[in-house]
Amino acid sequence: MPLLSEDQIKQYNQKGYVSPIQALTKNQAQEVKEEIEFIENKWPNELKNLGRNYPHLISPILDNVVRNSNILDAVESIIGKNILACGTTLFIKEPDERGFVSFHQDAKYIGLEPHNWVTAWVAITDANENNGCMKMWPGTHKQELKYHNEKFDYNSGNLLTRGQTVENVPLEKTESVILNEGQMSLHHPRIVHGSGINKSKKRRIGFVIQSYIGTNVKQVLGKMYVQLVRGKDNFNYHQKTNKPIKTMEKKAVKIRKKAMEELSKIFYNETTQKGKY
Ligand SMILES: O=C(O)CCC(=O)C(=O)O
Numbered sequence: 001m002p003l004l005s006e007d008q009i010k011q012y013n014q015k016g017y018v019s020p021i022q023a024l025t026k027n028q029a030q031e032v033k034e035e036i037e038f039i040e041n042k043w044p045n046e047l048k049n050l051g052r053n054y055p056h057l058i059s060p061i062l063d064n065v066v067r068n069s070n071i072l073d074a075v076e077s078i079i080g081k082n083i084l085a086c087g088t089t090l091f092i093k094e095p096d097e098r099g100f101v102s103f104h105q106d107a108k109y110i111g112l113e114p115h116n117w118v119t120a121w122v123a124i125t126d127a128n129e130n131n132g133c134m135k136m137w138p139g140t141h142k143q144e145l146k147y148h149n150e151k152f153d154y155n156s157g158n159l160l161t162r163g164q165t166v167e168n169v170p171l172e173k174t175e176s177v178i179l180n181e182g183q184m185s186l187h188h189p190r191i192v193h194g195s196g197i198n199k200s201k202k203r204r205i206g207f208v209i210q211s212y213i214g215t216n217v218k219q220v221l222g223k224m225y226v227q228l229v230r231g232k233d234n235f236n237y238h239q240k241t242n243k244p245i246k247t248m249e250k251k252a253v254k255i256r257k258k259a260m261e262e263l264s265k266i267f268y269n270e271t272t273q274k275g276k277y
Helices: 006-015 026-042 060-066 069-079 250-267
Strands: 017-022 083-085 088-093 101-104 117-123 134-137 183-187 192-195 204-214 225-230
Touching: 006 017, 006 069, 017 069, 026 060, 026 204, 060 204, 060 225, 069 083, 069 117, 069 183, 069 204, 069 225, 101 134, 134 183, 225 250
Parallel strands: none
Antiparallel strands: 017 183, 083 204, 083 225, 088 204, 101 192, 117 183, 117 204, 134 192
């Protein structure tokens, strides 16, 4: 039984995002945070830079989040019952790093076609205006893809691969996605969104499943490693990986490395410049 109510589906269709949705319990969110910190402490470079991608391939705890039935019920309401997870990213903002995300549309560079996909942003810590929660520009998912100014401005703290920016977003029209730990938002591939810096004294952690795709969705720019998380895949467009057995198991680490290399080719398709993510 799909979990989103009629009102929530209406909100998604009208605005291009829906939130808040209860995804994890506080304890589960805490467990994820501890797992991230465990990996960071034991393998300090593992989750840095390009390593912020595909962490669920090396952690059974993060893999479980990707397969969480609350999340999948909500996702099913939007993209249907045959669902692949094709990637995850840790969007962590440290209090002292001035990290931000310029306004952008996910569909611009990721190569997933058609747009039968949705991104789940799961709050592992609270996310609010003070610590740099996402801001959505409602209704822009109904428009075409916009021009993005590629700034490659990593020194400014931009957490995006190319510093890609939709300029002149009317901030007064944007809406803040305020989430408690364990809650999530779902957003459309074409909605314009971004986020500001973390002004608090604690880290802000988003575990982002980007994205859940229908099995009918192709990757037109490269290759992605996916997991069938619900239903059947009659299309078989993508390479599948197994569930990790334990954190940082050797074979899984190797597969993740390959997956990250392929993802990097997609992110930097048709550009000679390369950033750190
Ligand atoms: O975590 C953020 O602040 C932005 C993440 C984002 O742009 C996304 O999930 O598409």
